[in-house]
Amino acid sequence: MSTSPAPPALAYSTANCQVARAMAVLGERATLVVLREVFNGVRRFDDMQRHSGVSRQVLSNRLALLVEHDILQREPYRSDGGRVRHEYRLTPKGLDLYPVLAAVADWGARYYAGPEGPPVELAHRDCGGVVHTRLECEHGHLLEQREVAPRPGPGARPFEEGALSPSA
Structure with a gap:
């Protein structure tokens, strides 16, 4: 095994x-x-x-x-x-925080809207197109979720066994 x-x-x-x-x-x-x-x-x-x-x-x-x-x-x-x-x-x-709420709305529209569709859509003011959230790197590449990986950032600290974590 x-x-x-x-x-x-x-x-x-x-x-x-x-x-x-x-x-x-x-x-x-x-x-x-x-x-x-x-x-x-x-x-x-x-x-x-x-x-x-x-x-x-x-x-x-x-x-x-x-x-x-x-x-x-x-x-x-x-x-x-x-x-x-x-x-x-x-x-x-x-x-x-607008992209955060847009992402939640987009996800909710996909998985929790009724059969007739979402009650609210976010639309581009200029062209009227429905807005969707996307992942994009700093170099402008549009990404799928599985193309993104976490890595230690400049504030990373080593894990210490028994240390309290605010996210627990």
């Missing part, structure tokens, strides 16, 4: 893993739903709560987290005769 060699990734620590760190901010379902709303132009708390169905407390917590991490910023506004309230706008860091 032969055994497969250990994956090279086991030699490196996950204590400073960028995926684990990102998911510490983005990992709750409601966080991506809030981001979906803002990317779709829904910026005010009451509109977001009504449209997303996220409870007021959870929405408040997620918005505070996204502001704390500089993904959203609060902008004051006042309706006629009303008190000052805030709407939420994407920061450049937040806008950089």
Whole structure:
């Protein structure tokens, strides 16, 4: 009986893993739903709560987290005769999450849309073509998933048995 060699990734620590760190901010379902709303132009708390169905407390917590991490910023506004309230706008860091949501939407359209198709499509503003996410290397090569391999990056650290990992 032969055994497969250990994956090279086991030699490196996950204590400073960028995926684990990102998911510490983005990992709750409601966080991506809030981001979906803002990317779709829904910026005010009451509109977001009504449209997303996220409870007021959870929405408040997620918005505070996204502001704390500089993904959203609060902008004051006042309706006629009303008190000052805030709407939420994407920061450049937040806008950089658009490909993440596009990838989730693309994957969801492929595997979870109803028989009539997805309820929302992302379209190129200029030509109207449906947008799909793709993997591309820094040299411009479009890749299939199996053409991509992880390798140690500049922040890689050796794995130490028994060391705590935030991704565990």
